Structures are given as structure tokens and as C-alpha cells.
Amino acid sequence: MKPDRIVDFIYDEVAALDEMRWEDWLALFHEEGRYWMPLEWKQQDPIMQPSLMYEDRLLLTVRVERLAGERTFSQKPKSRCHHLLERPRVLSLGEDDGVCKARTSFIYTETRGDQLERYSGWVSHHLVDVDGALKIKLKRIDLINFDAPFGNLQLFI
């Protein structure tokens, strides 16, 4: 595994989000993949400690289909998003366990009508190779201000 393959995957992943290709984005998740946004600093447990999000593919599919719904009033007008990434730091090439790990600093912007909301933090990727394609086992988003009260955060960091 070359580090560049992991870096390219991460850039391609957020490109799918920024271009609102939601189905393509979902397809990047492993069958057992999870999207996790903790509510504590260096949180260890996504289930027995409160999280902002901890979702499997079924729940992510609900979110994606909701965004397209005719009666999804909170998406009139539709939100857009933008990911600004620092170069990912590849932390593991998965030599031991097959799980490649990277951590990437980001600034994320999401619109709601005329408003812009900005979030900053770090995204951690756990990626595995399935039949020659990388898949997301875990995408973890640690916001710098996870404990602050936000308004609606509706798309995907």
C-alpha cells in the first residue's frame, strides 16, 4: 500500500460530498462502516458515551434519501458544503491488521439559506481494501468545539 493511495482516497471522498454525489459517497463505505462524530474530547466509546452521530450504512442511507425528499422542508433551499483539507497524515499502512489509518485537519463550511456555518477539527479515516478498492470502516470527526451548541448541521463533514 502506498501512502498516496490513501491521501487520494480522502480527497476523492470529500470531492463526492462537495459535489453532492451522495450515492457515490455512500458506496465508499464498507458494509460494516460507521460514521462517528464524538461529543467528548478523545472519546473512546461511541455507544456508552454520548455522540453527535454514530451511524451505520442503513442510517446514512436514510440521511441521503431524506436530502432528496420532496417534503424535506429544512432543505428548501438546499444546503451546500465545502471541505478544505490539510494534507492527510497517514498514520498506518495497515501492515499488521489491514486497516490503513489517516488523520486530516479540516475546515468545513455548510450553507443554510443565506447563512454560512463553519466547523473545524480533524477527521480520522480507517480504510480497508476490499477486492482492490478502499472502503471506509470508520470515519470519525472530532470537532474542536464538539461541546458548543450548533444550529442545524445537515450534510456530512
Added chain:
Amino acid sequence: MDRYRGNAKAIRDLVKGYAVHRDTYVDKEIFDLEMESLFPNTWVYVGHASQLKNTGDFITSKIGHQPLLISRHRDGEIYVLHNRCPHKGVKIASEACGNTGKFFRCPYHAWSFKTDGSILAIPLKKGYEGTGFDTDAASEGLARVRNVKIYRDFIFARLADNGLSFEDYFGESLSTIDNMIDRSPEGKLEIIAAPIRYMHQCNWKMLVDNQTDTCHPMVAHESSAGTAVSVWEREKHKFTETPMAVQLYAPFMSPYEFYEGAGIRVWPNGHGHTGVSGSIHQDYDDVSEYMTRMEAAYGPERARAILGDVRHNTIYFPNIMVKGPVQILRNFIPLAVDKTLVESFVFRLVGAPDKLYERSLMYNRFINAPTSIVGHDDLEMYERAQEGLRSDGNEWIDLHRLYEADEPRDANEVVNGTSERQMRNQFYAWSKFMTLNMDQSVEAAE
């Protein structure tokens, strides 16, 4: 110009029962009066004793705009103090919770206070001799809130010196808190993590109203719960059992008839709840071991009675909602006429299997988080209402649904579950507690 200050009649005229005037949601002066009168006149939830386990533990809280500091003193008692230095007014504690050790120390000039609020030491004490300081209220330290009631670990306070007693104020409504506590085999709840926080650009009462608004889930949440149901119908052949997530989302799509039959109960002073004879929480999977532990603690009959009471949302007027079967408390904290912070806490049932806490945490992030799709639906409605109410096309908010002209203002009654009766009930109480001291001061002046 003051239209409402000191004018109890003008305030009462905003509440007609079947309608309320928009000023209750959009008028800045009304909001200020809520902070000055409504909140101080009522018993407000300020925290839970489990957040103050050890000597020196403290939490900060608010009643209306007034900052509070609640601490566990070495005598084992909990003190509710004004979070304001008697010197120049600096807030003593700025964090949501912590442990201060043996004393609080003001960061500005180092006056220090015992954890019951009394003064411990002042630097250069000599400079106060002969100044009259020792007879000034400042010498007493952090002012104590006098009317405090800790009901089975739930801490409530009333800032006004006079008013209804805690028992008269809440009456039978305390049965929801009782039921939530009784769901622990040890009769004990604890908060062991931070709440989920969610900011809303709308008046706090829109959120309170929504808790017993049973005609909105199948409409406003069609996008979230409805999509969850349709995705599940399509995908369920891949599963061997219904995931907890689907069990939590799906009941939101229950039809009108379900909510109608489930009923709403109103109590005096603005309290009330949905889900009298059934609720969206009634069909969750049994958690193994739980019933065994409950029966061991309470006996089979009482255990079944406790778990069979699945009441939905209980409003403790003015600004909290308690969800007994899911062990969630939501605090609707008013910040401005059009700004409300919601903090949603989960309680752990001491002695119950972990699965219950897991489910409550899941419910909280599915429904009450800024990242929750159900929350997204609701916030959109509140914020659109806040903008829509600027229209001069109609100055009134309609609450006619199942209105009866002679409905009593302070009653204990069960009504049709799609009634807007509990919203009216809240406004009857609102009118009463907004004007309580206004009448007294007018009477005193006469």
C-alpha cells in the same frame, strides 16, 4: 415605550385560550418581563444531585437571565447560590461543572467563599474595618436562593420570596419524575455525561409547545421518520431483527388516531403530558435481565405497573420536558426573545442493564441533536414560525383545536390526545405567573 410593564391587564389580554397574541413570542418587552417575573415566580429546574457527588462539586445554571452556582458543601448539603461576587459582581464559576475544592475564589480580587457561599477571607481585610461593611449584605458572601427544593435528587428553585409552595406548584405532576426514578431497580438516576446542546433562533415557548404537539410528527417528520420507515421496508430482508434505531424512528409516523387515543393529561399551573394510555415509547424490545432485576426490587406487580406507564412527554412548566420511559430531560433555556438553547440530558438508571442507557443515548442523538434529522425538521418549523409571526396579516396564533369555551384553567383532566389543551394550559399558567407580583405591587400601591 412600555406597553406591558406594570400592566397586568394588557398581559392577560394576550391569552384568549383559543388564541394567543404573537407578542408572547416576538415582543422584546414581553421577553424581558418573562425574565423578571415569569421565571422568578415559578419553580425552575436547575440541576440534578448526581452532578454533585462529592464535596466541592459544583454546577452552574440559570433561572431566566440570573446566573446560579450550585454546590455540595462539606455538611453534605446542596446550596443554590447566586453566581455573582458580592464585590464587583464577577461570576465566580464559568464552567458548566467542576470541583472547586474547599472554597470558591473570585478571580478578580481573590475574595474567597466557603462552598455554602459564606465569606472565607478577603485580602487586606483591615481596609474594611469601620466602613460598615460588616452590616452590608456583601459581608454575607454569595447570596443564597432561599426557596430550594430537592425532590428525589431533582433540584428546583424559586427566586421570588413569595409564591406557591413546591408541593402546590407541581402537585400530581411529580408522578412522571417518580416513574422515571422508579424505573431504576435501585430507585436512583444519575447524569454521567454532558448534555447534547442545540441552538435555536426562536422563542423558547415554541419548543415547549411542540412537546405536546401530537399533530406534527406524521407531517413535519415525514422527511426523517418517514424516510427511515421507507428505507427500512426496502432493506429489511437483509436483517434478522429490527434494529434499535428503526424501533426509535418508526413510531413517529403513527397516525392521528394513535395520538388521539393515547390522550393528553393537563395539571394545574401549566404542567401536562402526552401519552396517557399508550405512547410512541411502548413497543421497544424488552431488554434482557431488566425485568428480572425490577421484579426482584419491586415485586412482579409493581414492576409491571412502573414499566407499563409509558407516558410520552411531560412538561414541567415553564421550561423543561421529561421523558420517563427514555430517561431524558430537555431544558429549554431562553437566551433572547428569538434565541433558545436546548440542553438534553440522559439519565442512567442505576442498577439497570447497560442496554437501556445505550438506547437513551441513541434516542437523544437521533432526536435532540443539531445533527439529528428529526431535530432538523423541528428547528426549521420553529424558525420559520419566528419569521412568519412578523406578518401583520394576523396577529394571533390559533389554539382552537378541541377548545371548549368553559374549560377550566387549573384542572387535572384527561382529554383527546390531539387537543391543543396543554398548550392552552401553559398559557393560562403563563398569564398567571407573569402577572403574579404585578398584582401584588399594584395592590401594595393602592
